[in-house]
Amino acid sequence: MRKRRSNPAYLNGVPELLVLQLLDRRPMYGYELVQAIRAASGCVFEFGEGCIYPILHRLEADGLLKASEQASAGRTxxxxxxxxxxxxxxxxxxxxxxxxxxxxxxxxxxxxHGQPAMA
Amino acid sequence: MRKRRSNPAYLNGVPELLVLQLLDRRPMYGYELVQAIRAASGCVFEFGEGCIYPILHRLEADGLLKASEQASAGRTxxxxxxxxxxxxxxxxxxxxxxxxxxxxxxxxxxxxHGQPAMA
DNA sequence: TTGCAGTACCTCGAACCCCGAGGTATCGTC
DNA sequence: GACGATACCTCGGGGTTCGAGGTACTGCAA
Structure with missing residues (x-):
């Protein structure tokens, strides 16, 4: 039984690439980023939080991202x-x-074209 | 400790796609296909036999490929x-x-640029 | 004839990625 | 105080790819 995912084929380093790209353009928090990816891709990519947050943490641990707390309406x-x-x-x-x-x-x-080989 | 693979990023449905594409162009046997992929991609993709054979078997089980024995120089x-x-x-x-x-x-x-920041 | 490299097939376990579902806590509204 | 939205997080499962290993036959050379 081969289960199909919702994404066209699903990717590999692509989420990571998009995360870096979008954050480079404009710093964001995780929840915002998840929706930004959906919006920027016209709903083609729908990476959930379970996909994005681990990437964020890994990227931060690798020193590729820097996180800073920011209080906004009582929410951190x-x-x-x-x-x-x-x-x-x-x-x-x-x-x-x-x-x-x-x-x-x-x-x-x-x-x-120009394939010799016999068909 | 993040281990990097030899492939650029490594992919998902890409090997499958290339297998189908190359076999559609010209029927091949597994060992040949492994080298054909390497050659056709200019050594960018180096999918080993451990990657290709399972794909071949899966594709055949799904009815997307058809295998036929062919004796050549005593070898099957x-x-x-x-x-x-x-x-x-x-x-x-x-x-x-x-x-x-x-x-x-x-x-x-x-x-x-000119990202209106969504509101 | 023995050894070895090349061809050709195969399988297993590890590593990895992404997804879905779930868990926590706050805020505003009803 | 129940609810939905916001915001963060984690875990487990399913799927894919990789590397290493195993088998067996051929041809060649020592």
Missing amino acids: RLVYRVTKAGQKQLAEAASAWQKVVATVQQVIQGGS | RLVYRVTKAGQKQLAEAASAWQKVVATVQQVIQGGS
Whole structure:
């Protein structure tokens, strides 16, 4: 019994990449980020909190994000911003992603015609 | 201690997609396919046999591939070809992948500045 | 003939990622 | 004080991929 997920195919380092990207653009707290991803992707990606929070914690532990408490209407929010190392990592992750995309594209499209081999 | 794999980020449905794509272009046996992926991707993807064989078996069990024995120089090879259902699945997987790629691109590039901060 | 590298198949366990469901606490409203 | 929304968090399960290992046959060379 093969169960299908709601996401198109579901990804790997993609959530991490998007988190870094969106936080680099504008510091946010977790709950906000979850909705920002949904909005920015036009509901294509719907990463839940159970996906985002662990990533946030890991990224912070790795020194790629920095969290700071921020009281807002009596509620405490943990706002995350990207560190210098995080920006470096973001650039690397983005370029790695581009490479993967380009390679898949190349395999799928390129080399398709002129295939000798007998059909 | 975060261990990094050799692959850029490592993927999810991508090996499956490439397997279907390459086999649709030309039927192959497993060992050949492993090397074909490496070659076609310019050594960017190096999916081992431990990755490819299980996919092959799963795809066959799902009726997306059909295997046929083929003796060659005393050695028995299991040549896989894509079935009709497999071609349908290939088209779907490819389009799902395109959608993911487009969405990520949109989040990364689009809407970067002038973000009205949502209210 | 023995040994070894290459071909060709396979499986297992570990690592990892993402999801869904659940748990806590506060705030504002009814 | 019950409820829903906000805001944080964790855990377990299912699925995927990786690496290492195991088998068996071929051809070649010592």
